[in-house]
Amino acid sequence: MNILQALFFPPEQPGGVSSMVPYIQERFSKLGWPMELFSLPKRVRGKGQEPVSFDTFDVVHYEGNPIIDKYLQTYRDYVWWTKLRIKKNYDIIHAHHPISALVMKQLYPDIPLVMTIHSSFERELILNGKIVEGGMEHRFLTAVYGELESKAERILTPSASFREYLRPYVKDADRIQVIPNGFDxxxxxxxxxxxxxxxxxxxxxxxxxxxxxxxxxxxxxxxxxxxxxxxxxxxxxxxxxxxxxxxxxxxxxxxxxxxxxxxxxxxxxxxxxxxxxxxxxxxxxxxxxxxxxxxxxxxxxxxxxxxxxxxxxxxxxxxxxxxxxxxxxxxxxxxxxxxxxxxxxxxxxxxxxxxYSLQRVIAQLKQVYTEIKPEPEAAE
Known part of the structure; x- marks a missing residue:
């Protein structure tokens, strides 16, 4: 099975996700499952020009807000970079950021998508005093969860408490699977x-x-x-x-x-x-x-x-x-x-x-991947 791990930040950036995924790649490679990492370099800014549209809400209502416009431009840049760099097919795409998930589904609608929602950008912005709860930015960023739910074959999150946080913004939070992070x-x-x-x-x-x-x-x-x-x-x-x-x-x-x-x-x-x-x-x-x-x-x-x-x-x-x-x-x-x-x-x-062993994460992810796209031997 050939899998793409679609990150937002390059894997050398700090943070739990970036420090964990390269080790997941290494372990899966040893199992004979080819896995590649993909992310948007920091130098790519303002390249994308294509319009952005979602199925579950109208983006036009949110345009003109500086924070939302920056988010949408990053989405366009991710589309531009993905078209430029990815030239092969994958059996599964596992995304670790809403932008990478939605872009990948837009460009490769027939490839099963797994999405891990690792954290809440809107909650961080509220706590950091950048936006207000209930404001336009908050409504936009929480609406993205519903779009993810409509597009991903499976949604994962690292804690039960965060699944509860997501519950008001999705139709069926019980479908979200909890897989805590793991460490080598x-x-x-x-x-x-x-x-x-x-x-x-x-x-x-x-x-x-x-x-x-x-x-x-x-x-x-x-x-x-x-x-x-x-x-x-x-x-x-x-x-x-x-x-x-x-x-x-x-x-x-x-x-x-x-x-x-x-x-x-x-x-x-x-x-x-x-x-x-x-x-x-x-x-x-x-x-x-x-x-x-x-x-x-x-x-x-x-x-x-x-x-x-x-x-x-x-x-x-x-x-x-x-x-x-x-x-x-x-x-x-x-x-x-x-x-x-x-x-x-x-x-x-x-x-x-x-x-929080990495081996436990590998076993759980392997099960998720095979449930979404069974290997030929398992199907027989």
Missing amino acids: EKRFRPISHENAVVQLITVCRLVPAKGLDVLLRACAQLKARGHAFVLHIIGDGPCREELERLAQELNLYDDIIFYGYMLHPEEFMPFFDVFVLPSRAEAFGSVFAEAALCWLALVGTNVGGIAEQIDDGVNGLLVEPENPAALCNALEKVVSDRDYRYNMARAAWNKAKKA
Whole structure:
């Protein structure tokens, strides 16, 4: 079976999807299933000229809005690039972004389409203050889910909570299959170490949706309680300068290291003690599973896929979002008690190894692909 994995970002870009799909490709190739990756390069901008139309709603009603126009132009660019680059047929196309899915179905309507909806662009825009809930952009982006439902032979998503998020925007959410993300264990090498001062780490894009302002305020309270720590922030984004100013205002600047973007943070994480990320929303939160496989204690917010990964008090600690005091209390538990922190990290590693293995994802995807397009031997 010849399969195309259609991404939006190139696979070298940061993020759970981009870091997972190349390993899926490698495993399937070893099984004798040829698999190729396809994505839109960043340099392709403003090339596409074809009109965009959907079956389930009229795009014309949304044109003229800057954010929507940019989305539609990206769609046109993806059409242009796909026509230019793809010259062969595939048995199945598995898309990982709404634009790549809809473009592929438009250009290759007879090829079965699998779509994994990994996250919510509109929710991220709302949390980052770019759009308002119920506004034109929100209505357009949520209408796209119905278009995907009408076009894809199978829709997948990484968490049950995100399937529930999608329910108001599709006709039959129960048809959406949950396949949590999986990770190649070979990428993660826990290291036995003893840090004199507890090392906290967070890895994310520096945007309001990730709640790092809440983390800094929690850390200021933790410092006021007399606990020593260093917070390592890996990632970049539009909020970096604002977060650096906040760190100075909270008298935390000497306790924090801002690294900027790092291509393979999992190579760095095993040297730390606690992973913390107080996201305001998260469809899955791949970085929690990655941190668990690095043998770190986990602290996160009780939202979306994070709450499905962390069993509070067993393999990590959950707090409500927007609550620096609660986050400080959770951090105090893991910072002040080494044995508690160790046991929590060990439990997190055990769960991640079993629940989020790449082999499990391969088996589930193989079943999905063969159900949609049975191999000749299986059909006989």
